[in-house]
Amino acid sequence: MLKTIEKICEDVILYNGKSITLLIFLAALIFLWFFEKNKCVRTALIYLSIAELIIFACPIYAWIGMKIDEAIYYRVFWALPVGILVCYALVLFVSHFDTFGKKAVVAVMAVLLIGLNGRLVYTNSLHFRSSNAYHIPAQVIELADALKLDNYKPIAVLPAELLPFFRQYSADVFTPYGRNMIEPQWNFKSELYDAMEGNPQEYDAAKVAECARNENCAYVVLSSAKQIKGSMEEQNYFLLNFVQGYFIYMDCNYYEIYKERNLLDADVIERKEAVSAQPQA
């Protein structure tokens, strides 16, 4: 039970961040307790919020909730109408002043309180100007289009930075793993992922090729930002395309199988024939 209480406190601290939102919320509740006369509002917002606060902080309730899913227990706090009650209390406070000038000054102070206590969501470093309606990086789109075959869904291994986005755009290519692999707390393991991402400076072509074949990958996509120890050609791959900083290699074994079964697009065959026609270094 002590552990549950600790977890509740931890969730409250994490939820509140470095702000004083919880204090503002409690102040708003106290203010409304004394000044709100409408019985419907008292019942549906004030009493209910207080009861929810007590229930959600109750160790027995929290223990049951955490048994279901400990990681997301903090979401029960969403059921507290924090924003609605705080803003309502602020407007009621503004309305208590008699002249327009006084009301305007207090309203500006209320806006300052909201702004200074909070953090603007748009200044978050994860916000970017979008370049397309999908809201995913343009290179993912070009890469997915380059990997797609009209008559077959191949398997491709991709660099980690593409994993969160690739499958949001296309399901026409299978991937041995996705974003699950880049979340360390989820504890997924893959030898292929280790071969691709284990060394941030360099790919070991032999290791990548071996692991990719174990995972039945027809395509291996490598970032041009990293060096390649050895070459994929030595591992019986050929360079199919270079798209937005990424090399797309195709396994020659899969190429033959797909070709035999008429699964390849004409441009892939053309590219392979062009590569084969080049004199060997």
Place this chain on the structure above:
Amino acid sequence: MEILKWGMLAFLVLPVPFILGMIPVKYMDKAQKTPAMTYLCGCFLSFAVFEVTAVPFILLEKSFTALVIAYTAIIVVLFVYALSCAKGTVAAYIEQIKAFRAETLHIKAGWAAAIIVIGMQMAYAVMFEYYDGDDAYYIAMAVLTDTFDTMYLRDAYSGYLRPLDARHALSPTPVYQAWLSRLSGIAPAAVAHTMLAAAWLLLMYCVISQICAKLFDRDKRKYRPVFMIFIALWFAFGNISLYTAETFAMTRTWQGKGLMAGTVIPALFLCFLNLAEEKVDKGSFMLLVCVVLSAVFATSVSFMIIPTAVGLAAVFIGIKKREIKTPALMLASCVPCILLGGIYLVMR
């Protein structure tokens, strides 16, 4: 061609729910017959109908196409019926427009400012992208659903076949987005990030505007635009941590979790405000049922939050009104949520 697709998507997301909303609103009192209430009622009705239609198809491992046919047919029937319910509501809108024209310049300016702040947030949602790792599951699931015609039978991260993903299957927001994608021809990522990011923000403010109307009635109505400006700023500055309802509502608007945090829970409080009044109309109960089912549609955390919140509210409302009928009906509205919660616990 592309513009027709976007037009179709906009039609499915804006006018269709708006017309559907005429059904519950028909049974509400005149004060509640507003465009915002109509739109939010229609959205919650469409989510609730999707939940009860989709879950059996998912659990029985039927094809997505079969669900698309069934759900679309139901929506078409409801749409036609809703059109026949519109008469009284449109008359109420006309009266509201006349009443607004008579408002003072201060109030009109206040509303203009509130609309500008909210409009800027919607524009920002369309023009800026926000990286959220969970999209790699939710949007990918919508893409898989549309591509392979199966629901929760493929791993979102690889595309490989897997047993039914029972943890997520009872809250099929991605499947709903796949339905929008199938009917419009717009890719699920664009449906979610460009259309729903803005449309569900609008829905959120529709819910809040109705709460605002409840809080500031009669002589206090002049403060409504001030409240709307404050709340819009509260949401904009709500990123105090990764865990707040405001952060989820503003950065993951299109995900079920964002919908729950920003829209469904405030809608629950709107229902409680309605149900706490002495005279309760049928439409308010219809809305409560739709909101409860929409909560399950949005996220599995609803299995915990909804029975708690509705149960507590039923007790307080029962004490306040000294009656048993309203609390009993409120608790009855939770039955589908509790049943689905039971299925969730058994299947996970």
